[in-house]
Amino acid sequence: MRVVTVLFCSLLASLTLLYPRPAQAVLVRREILAVYDGKWEPSPSDTVIHRLAEMPLNYLGYILDFYDVRQSLPPPTTLQRYAAVIAWFTHDVERPAEYLEWAAEAAEQGIRFVIIGSLGAPATSTNLQIANRVLDRIGVKYKDEQVEVTTGSRVVSLDAHMIGFERPLDPVLPSYPIIERASPNADVHLDVEAPPRDHRFKSALVTTGPGGGYVVPGFEIYYDSAIDRAKWIINPFEFFRQALGQTFLPIPDTTTVSGRRLFFSQVDGDGWNNGVWDVSGYQGQNMTAAEVMLHKLIEPYPDLPITVGLIAGDIDPKLNPKAQSAARIAREIFKLPQVEVGSHTYTHPFDWKMFDHYDPSEKTWALDTHSLLSAEGLQESVTAITKRIYAIFGRSVEKVETHGSGPDASNAGMLPRAYVQIPFSLDTEVDQAIAATQRFAPAGKTVRLYQWSGDCFPFEEIVERTRKLGLRNMNGGDSRFDLSYPSIGYVAPISRTIGKQRQIYAVNSNENTYTDDWSGHFGNFRRLRETIDNTESPLRLKGVNVYFHVFSAERNISLQAIRQNFDWARSAPLAPIPASHYSAIADGFFSTKIEQLGAQEWALSARDGLQTVRFDDAAGLDLDLQKSVGVLGSNRVGTRMYVALDANVEQATVALKATVPTSHYEDTTSASLTESRWRVRGLVRKRCEFDFQATGFGPGQFLWSDLPAGRYRIEVARESDVIWTGTAVADADGRLQTTIPLTAISPLDIKMSCADPRS
């Protein structure tokens, strides 16, 4: 009988493993089809959707799948996997009727449409008739009327949560069409009455409804072309949330680790061999910027991880006469425990697009090399070409500073690559760069991150190459949010899509945008704090990233700017991680699958490096640890709840329950991580003990909650050897705060057990 029982239990257990979730598990749709017109916006990263809408959509957990409407449009029946279609056209599309007809069919099949600004079609009666089939599902419809002169218009109703987000509604309204409310289900967020001469028609200018959302052109953002600055008029977070009909969900979060805002830092190798300008104690000693960086920016901050991206050309004697000393410094830097080894390419391309499908036999290579070999002759043409390219990008451009550098750097800022002596190839730029860099890394450290150089617009093939080598990648994005860039519109999304590949953007801009591309205001990188503050509150849009170039170490003022940022970071309640780890988190944002298991229960899998999900408006809710699996704990910022997941658990389950005020905890099976400086994984809760592994930088600050009050013994081991013990006390509210004064760059096993006998 016992055998039968055991067999039966085993069978049951096997079945449970095979079918761990109830049959009604529903995959949460996170993808949005972003339609754009490649005629006017040649690639996804050129689109206004990418530049303005993708970040808020990422914040809400959505992933954009870009689609050029010049291709044959996908059959509406294939769109069911998308949460919605978003359109934000800058011009009318080439075949407007065809596009509108497709949109109408899709809308009629229940696909949500989020339309910002132009419909993508001229406002002819026929087009409007088709467009109204889409708008009808949102709950509005076009009347064939336009209010050209808006003086005398009257705002009938304005939803203050939606309108005036970064700029109040202008008393001088732009021209607007008459959009009638067609359904009581439509939420009209801005309702305007036309002037008497236009018959006082009411127009719903910003609306969300069951079929999506629509904002009339001119009411989504304000753009001042004279100063090239934009601000949102609508609240994009609210607008998208409502237009997409987002329900209460765990949102994959790329800002937070172990309950704390994440921090990372990376440096690009530009200016490695540059001389020192005015750093006291280093002037006139034949020292390089890399050495100053080592001594002033890396060594003094063992508690802050930094990823150093070496340009392999800098340590190649064939390319750089200073290679030997450069390599010596690289070796010294890489051996520091807080340093992660990165690659900043081999020849440092400035203009990546030029090398997409690059044929060395063609004139591009000739141009590339001749500009070095006969700088006098072709320099002018190269300069003109690269300047034009940079002007099109309109972005900051990495430069190799000329001060005290080798001969190759004298006109590097004008060349397509810093080292043009050898032809461009994927193999050199990626594989050989990694191999060359790896030679200077100490045993046990491998190159983890590929840091894009120059304009940071890599092409698909090269991103794929880095992925094949198992590297994470990063850079680009240039996020700023301060008085000079006064909008969340200047905060980049998580990534850039290039074909089937994904480039991970840096979280913050480097010093180039603060220093007019390293031409003045060298101390301005201090202002990074404004962006850091503005992207924390009222919404935590980004983690903290201090990203700079080696050349910042050659001037005292720029050096001090970075030190100020580091000094602040080391004292702030952050969770420092290596840059490659952030990149893994960002990759995880896109891979994470969410399945709804119950009203307040979700399964999360394929998370890669991402171990935090966020719940917005989580007031009155708490984690249900009894039902949850692989959940470390939670922390709150306002009404938002950040839930930390256990990286050791492949498929985590997050369950919530209504908050029940509790002051007494029976045992430590309810232990919940509120926040920690170190990353925690492998948490095992027992009745009077909880164990976990931890990795991190700086002292191990922890705050645990929901523990029985009393003293706890802390035992820390590395590879089975106990290296530290201590005690900590959980207060009457069940909160235990402690700091373990060790370094955990290599993982530690931590056991926290009840020190007092329990009754």
Place this chain on the structure above:
Amino acid sequence: MMRPVVSATALAVIAVTGGTLLMPGPVEHVTMLARDGKYQEAISEAERLLDSGHNRAFLLKQAFNLNYQYGDENRAAQQLTEYLKLRPTDVSMWRMAADFYQNVDNLDALQSSLERIVELSGDRDVAERLFQLCELTGRYQDELQFLRRFQSVELKPERRVRFAALLVSVGDLKGGAVQLELADRTLPKGEVAPRLALFDVLLEQKNFEEAATLAEEWLSTWNNPVLEGHLVRNLLLAGADHAALRIVFRDEASSKQELTSLGDLLGRDAPTDLLRRVFERWIQIASVLPQGKAAPFFDVVFDIAIRRNMQVDFFKCLLSIFDKNTSPIVRASVAKALFDRLGYNGITAIRTRLTYDVLIANPLLGAQISLLERNATAAQYFLRAADLTQFSERDCRVWFAVAEQILSPPQLLDDLFDRARAHSLPSTLTGDAVALARQLGRQPQLKNLWDSLSNNGSIPKTGS
């Protein structure tokens, strides 16, 4: 022995004096420290000197610069404030202040600095930056206040338009109109939106005549029926019927397209009362035009009437004008409009009053009525009396159709030949003349006529 001592003493005195003179003063010392890259020492020295009461303004400026670039921004801000209290009219320092406040994210102080620069220097570019800043950040009240204060700086036309719109938004129509009129003088002729705004502001102020005068001027450049329709409609809606129709009939040049566009606009949404007024005024004016010019106006009004189901109003209006007006031209025009749309039944009620002088004012109508009344002689008379050069193409076709019923083919061809010789055969009918000549075998006669007229260069080539 004494000489070397004196010389040495003199040299020593000179050396000490020279050395003293050449020794850097404390203020210069700060400059030298900064020049040598010893910024922290320079800042400390400058602040030490400030505490001991040295050359305050200069040192404050130096300390601010050093702190801004290399030191503590809060201290820089204090030193800047103190300096500007001492030297409140130092424009260059206010400019530096603007740069500083921009960099330290202090919007209020940045705005105040820009304001002060404009006050002191009237710098147009800085004024524009100030306005832009307010507009971008949504500080509309400040923006308006600055525009009012600094309007004497030469505002860009676009800024002036914005200024006007802000004035109008707070109910200052008069001020808005003034600014828009100024902008009207400088904006490119093709710029439409601000002019439409000016037009509407003038209407709001009941300044119809000026609005209409400007509209006529603009339309001569724009040549855009939709815009004309817009202006006319707004005038009509404002109750300025006279001014509106002045535009419509401004030089009898309104094209069919313009009229149709206006008709579309009115037919779509104009209130019924307004339409009745339009019908009356429009018909009154159209009825004094020559037949060829009047027809399109009647067409448009009638189209509107049909669209809005106001045919009865239209006909009542025509009859009323007929009754009130004794001019044969007007009566003929009105009767033609009725006849064209309702046939003979349309004129039954007024037939007795369609006397000879009325019918001869519109001979085509006379011919049509005579034909229906089987009075061939009268019909022939009116047909021949018609001056086809004044006819529209459509009326020419009607005339020819009537003529074919009244005249025999040779008579008709003779009539056409006569008109050709008198250079009064419209090109519309030359093809008919050729066809008729072929039909009657009179091509040689036609050829002779053609050649003689061609030699005079007075007949168009038809190609038939």
